[in-house]
Amino acid sequence: MDTTSETIIIKLSRKKMMLALLGSFLFVILGIWLVVKHQEIDSIFLKFPLAILIIGIISILFFGFLAIVIIKKLSTQSDGLIISSKGITDNSSGISAGFIPWTEITAITETSYAGQASVVIVMKNPEEFIASQKSSFKRKVMSANYKSFGAAVSISANSLQTTHKNLKQILVEKLTEYNRMNTI
Incomplete structure (x- = not known):
């Protein structure tokens, strides 16, 4: 793709x-x-x-x-994930991250817990991102993710019309494209 x-x-x-x-x-x-x-x-x-x-x-x-x-x-009629030139908008789960600009993303990795693979969004300032969440429940879950996996945001393909492998590939390609365009 x-x-x-x-x-x-x-x-x-x-x-x-x-x-x-x-x-x-x-x-x-x-x-x-x-x-x-x-x-x-x-x-x-x-x-x-x-x-x-x-x-x-x-x-x-x-x-x-x-x-x-x-x-x-x-x-809801919202899209699960929107990947644009500005960043990622995550609406894929009950604790969706919302909008994450490419400027805040340092890497895209993956993790697996209890047999469930997730794409991990590594951010420059995860504590700031966690603190900016309006819901205290979201803040607690993101803090637990950060302590357990080293990242506040992870996205599973379980509720999306794609596979884990494809999701990771797209996000890595878009982050690479963003970095290439903004280091010239």
């Missing part, structure tokens, strides 16, 4: 998001079942009813929250 100077729009993948929503609903249902039946479950892995109850509650809360985020994303 030629990425010179045109704006690239990567749409949200409704199919991927619907599958994630279905998975979230299944885990919420499993969590409800664990909460209701925690006294009756006898497993070699889960011997303690309190542990089963806690796992059920965590499953309901985490996957319920995830389902809400997915439903909100499905109801």
Whole structure:
């Protein structure tokens, strides 16, 4: 794909998001079942009813929250990722970074956590970017990402109409193009 100077729009993948929503609903249902039946479950892995109850509650809360985020994303008409000559606009997840100018990006790398690959946006001033976020939840998640992975922003292709490999390739090409155009 030629990425010179045109704006690239990567749409949200409704199919991927619907599958994630279905998975979230299944885990919420499993969590409800664990909460209701925690006294009756006898497993070699889960011997303690309190542990089963806690796992059920965590499953309901985490996957319920995830389902809400997915439903909100499905109801919006925004593009998942916009890559332009000015920078990247990330709307791909519940903790999307928003606009990141090329002037703030030093590198595009990748990481993998729990089998999920993400493109990592390495920034000049990640603490400033984190502090500029309006949502305290976003600030906390970005701070945790920064402490864990060395970058405040990571973008997964899980909700986008592209692959991880293609997403990384496009972002690296656009950053290289920007750097080449601005070092002349």
